[in-house]
Amino acid sequence: MYYHGRRRGQEGVGAIIDFLLANARLVIGVGGAAILGIATLAVKRLIERAGRTAEENKPITDSWEELGLGSSSPKLLKKGIEGVVMKKIAAATKKADLSQPAPPVHALEIRPAESVCVPVAAARVCVSLQERLQQYYATRVCVCRDGASRAQRRALEIGTEIHAFLRGKHTLMPLGELRLAGSLLDDLQVLTPDHTCLLVHLQVEESLWSVIRGEDTFLSHPQLFLIRRENLEYFPRGRSYWDHFLVGGYLSARLIAETLAKSVTEAMNWPSLTGTLECEVRPVLGGDGIKLEVCPGDGFQGDGEDEDERLFVRVLPTVRLGEESVCARPRPPCEHAWFHSLYPKEAGLLASRDQSDGGVRRKCLKTMKAICRTNPALRRLSGRHLSNLLLHLSDKEADWSEEAFSGRFQQAIEELIGHLELGKLPSYFTPAVNLLQEFSEDDIDEMGFMLYCAVSQPEILLI
Numbered sequence: 001m002y003y004h005g006r007r008r009g010q011e012g013v014g015a016i017i018d019f020l021l022a023n024a025r026l027v028i029g030v031g032g033a034a035i036l037g038i039a040t041l042a043v044k045r046l047i048e049r050a051g052r053t054a055e056e057n058k059p060i061t062d063s064w065e066e067l068g069l070g071s072s073s074p075k076l077l078k079k080g081i082e083g084v085v086m087k088k089i090a091a092a093t094k095k096a097d098l099s100q101p102a103p104p105v106h107a108l109e110i111r112p113a114e115s116v117c118v119p120v121a122a123a124r125v126c127v128s129l130q131e132r133l134q135q136y137y138a139t140r141v142c143v144c145r146d147g148a149s150r151a152q153r154r155a156l157e158i159g160t161e162i163h164a165f166l167r168g169k170h171t172l173m174p175l176g177e178l179r180l181a182g183s184l185l186d187d188l189q190v191l192t193p194d195h196t197c198l199l200v201h202l203q204v205e206e207s208l209w210s211v212i213r214g215e216d217t218f219l220s221h222p223q224l225f226l227i228r229r230e231n232l233e234y235f236p237r238g239r240s241y242w243d244h245f246l247v248g249g250y251l252s253a254r255l256i257a258e259t260l261a262k263s264v265t266e267a268m269n270w271p272s273l274t275g276t277l278e279c280e281v282r283p284v285l286g287g288d289g290i291k292l293e294v295c296p297g298d299g300f301q302g303d304g305e306d307e308d309e310r311l312f313v314r315v316l317p318t319v320r321l322g323e324e325s326v327c328a329r330p331r332p333p334c335e336h337a338w339f340h341s342l343y344p345k346e347a348g349l350l351a352s353r354d355q356s357d358g359g360v361r362r363k364c365l366k367t368m369k370a371i372c373r374t375n376p377a378l379r380r381l382s383g384r385h386l387s388n389l390l391l392h393l394s395d396k397e398a399d400w401s402e403e404a405f406s407g408r409f410q411q412a413i414e415e416l417i418g419h420l421e422l423g424k425l426p427s428y429f430t431p432a433v434n435l436l437q438e439f440s441e442d443d444i445d446e447m448g449f450m451l452y453c454a455v456s457q458p459e460i461l462l463i
Helices: 002-008 011-051 062-071 079-097 129-141 145-169 241-245 253-267 270-277 343-357 361-374 383-396 402-422 441-456 458-462
Strands: 175-181 195-202 209-213 224-229 280-283 290-295 311-321 324-327
Touching: 129 361, 129 402, 129 458, 145 175, 145 195, 145 253, 145 270, 145 290, 145 311, 209 311, 224 324, 241 253, 253 290, 253 311, 270 280, 343 361, 343 383, 361 383, 361 402, 383 402, 402 441, 402 458, 441 458
Parallel strands: 195 311
Antiparallel strands: 175 195, 209 224, 280 290, 290 311, 311 324
């Protein structure tokens, strides 16, 4: 190969590079070989271009397109490999510039995002982002009112049966009212009405129990609370029914949730409940707390309309002491702690601001929720993240009119990219809580890459 290169000039360099690429996969694996291939291909092309005469050399756009393959996947661009690639390309470009002028500007011309024509399947016409968003919201995002009402009615009927069963099973347990909660009740559900939440209130004596914020304990978490037993010297254990669920002087959320879930799952007559409600109901096993699956058809593996009307109902025990309302949703680092949900405040504030100025905050929220649910790369983003994002954006922007829908949508994407780059999205009501803390670096990279592509062409999110 050495003598062959001396006879034929630059062909020897190409043969050596081809030999290295052919054996790279055996040494550094498929992913490393792909990166090495991109770098060496760039070096090879630029060396060949430098050796050509001026009249033979023509603008070549193929090499730049092949270099762009490296940005098509965020998994390939690792920090160390990317630095090596860029150094090799910069060194080769410096050699090429000594004998070859820079390529003309028109060879690298890029069409701006505003001039992109979005093809429609039936007729090839250009529509604006505003029109695409309106069409997507009307056809994909909105939940049928009849379907939402039917889901609410089924959830309340199931909740009534469960409430009556618990009262009969645990006659001494002081249970309060049961009510519907969540996005289905607040008209914030998208695509299909497929999940909701029922809150069962536990009547706890305020003179015997007190709520302690997690920030004031070893938990150091603003949304975790402990419920402590008080006045044990005057009212010893046994005076309250909930003393059966004490762990270290605190009311255990896990013990209560497990007790209620075991009673409902093992002792409730599900065939009888199915016949009474005219829809199939069964518990979902393997999770924390009470979670039920409801299907109107003859079986749970149906399709078509029955599949669309499948509903999941979660039942959460809730305690209210003073101004604080907490639910039994065990979360680390302490499974006995109670969780304080900020969803009612977030949904209420968005609704009140939209009422005051006729804004599209909730409309923008529902659109982004639908996009995240249908896009695999963004599926980890929930309504909790998006609602806090829009509340922060609402403080910055005053114009939330219907005409500003597309502008606020694009701005929300850009704001979300900025938070992902920092790895921090503070909760609106509790800034000490970082809503992105639950994501890994790979998750953030994947979400950020998809949103970065959507900055120049938002229509890719509306497919």
